[in-house]
Amino acid sequence: MIITYADIDGFRNLSGISFAPDPKYNIIVGKNAQGKTNLLEAMWILSGCRSFRGSKEKDYICLGGDRMSSKIKLQDSVRVQKIEFEMTRSAVSPKNIHLNGVKQKGTKSLFDVFKCIAFIPDDVDIIKGSPEKRRSFIDMAASQLNPVFVVHLNKHNAIMNQRNALLKDIGQGNSPASVLEIWDRQAAKEGTVISYMRNEYISKINEICGRLYRTISGGSEELELEYRSNVFRADDLSRAADADAEEMYYKKLRETSDYDIRTGSTHSGVNRDEVLIKINGMSAKDYASQGQIKSAALVMKLTQAEIFMKRSKDAPVVFLDDVMGELDENRQRFVLDMIKDMQVFLTTPNESALLPEIKGKLLHISEGKITDEKDDISSYRE
Numbered sequence: 001m002i003i004t005y006a007d008i009d010g011f012r013n014l015s016g017i018s019f020a021p022d023p024k025y026n027i028i029v030g031k032n033a034q035g036k037t038n039l040l041e042a043m044w045i046l047s048g049c050r051s052f053r054g055s056k057e058k059d060y061i062c063l064g065g066d067r068m069s070s071k072i073k074l075q076d077s078v079r080v081q082k083i084e085f086e087m088t089r090s091a092v093s094p095k096n097i098h099l100n101g102v103k104q105k106g107t108k109s110l111f112d113v114f115k116c117i118a119f120i121p122d123d124v125d126i127i128k129g130s131p132e133k134r135r136s137f138i139d140m141a142a143s144q145l146n147p148v149f150v151v152h153l154n155k156h157n158a159i160m161n162q163r164n165a166l167l168k169d170i171g172q173g174n175s176p177a178s179v180l181e182i183w184d185r186q187a188a189k190e191g192t193v194i195s196y197m198r199n200e201y202i203s204k205i206n207e208i209c210g211r212l213y214r215t216i217s218g219g220s221e222e223l224e225l226e227y228r229s230n231v232f233r234a235d236d237l238s239r240a241a242d243a244d245a246e247e248m249y250y251k252k253l254r255e256t257s258d259y260d261i262r263t264g265s266t267h268s269g270v271n272r273d274e275v276l277i278k279i280n281g282m283s284a285k286d287y288a289s290q291g292q293i294k295s296a297a298l299v300m301k302l303t304q305a306e307i308f309m310k311r312s313k314d315a316p317v318v319f320l321d322d323v324m325g326e327l328d329e330n331r332q333r334f335v336l337d338m339i340k341d342m343q344v345f346l347t348t349p350n351e352s353a354l355l356p357e358i359k360g361k362l363l364h365i366s367e368g369k370i371t372d373e374k375d376d377i378s379s380y381r382e
């Protein structure tokens, strides 16, 4: 799919942005803090995915301003769709989202409409950050493939919130410990589904990650992912997710419940899962070099793109924030080859750091505005 039109105003420092993107490369150039990343984020929020840099929706509106809007037209293999996201600071219901002119309850319904993949410098945290970063990467990527997953994750989240509140109540003597069992049964049900889904997704991407990493490293290095369920062993996960599996999960929850009550939080279950990422058999988090970490994070994202491509005839839109200019020529070529059939928006402070074959629309951004827009006529397109 491709974005054929974008119109952004009042989003962070951006004002009066309106342009018709190139179906292939869109190169956003500007000095630091001019609004390049903001421009990507303004489009990204229309995908129903969680924000780029963990930012809050209330920060979308320009400081000192009262409203923001971000609108795109999106062309896929079937039709053109229009997504609009508007927010007004002082209004009673501040958020207004429209899909093809029809008001939406939230951004969730956009998830199926606008598929995109972003690569931002913070993504190295997938490799070297806390286990939670890896869990959320896996969860988000798996959800994009199978939106049912989101339903289970949300249910499990809600159950955990209840359970953790209850743990505190019990700890203070306001509730009997026996009430916990009801929640543990429900947590076991959702948690089992999530464990199996995570396991399935990780084994699916393991093969692709391995192959891509081998290529990006010139055939010399191996990348491997391993799901470490907090509840199940690999053996268990190779069997069906049945009542026995749920019982096993339930027992695990019961095992730590005394400790949970003392500390007021849950210590077993999917919220304690780890995804081990290994390079040449060693934990990347602990042993990989900066370059290996960067490549591994890139490969995780490109894997997501490849799965997308296989699944649907509509390729996702790709956002590359300050990524290309930082890679050497070989790695840039590798990335380009991977995303050759996708529309790309990339930011860079320095266009000369890009490979010469990256030609398309050039947008210069300064103080939140497009100051220059150029279509490269010596285009790669036939």
Ligand SMILES: Nc1ncnc2c1ncn2[C@@H]1O[C@H](COP(=O)(O)OP(=O)(O)O)[C@@H](O)[C@H]1O
Binding pocket: 011, 012, 013, 030, 031, 032, 033, 034, 035, 036, 037, 038, 039, 059, 060, 061, 062, 063
């Ligand atoms: N809500 C907001 N209102 C106004 N300006 C904002 C808001 N949020 C961020 N900014 C400004 O946006 C600029 C950063 O933009 P960004 O897109 O990250 O820059 P870069 O071009 O380096 O990618 C900063 O100057 C920051 O102060």
Ligand SMILES: [Mg+2]
Binding pocket: 036, 037, 038, 321, 322, 347
């Ligand atoms: Mg930036």
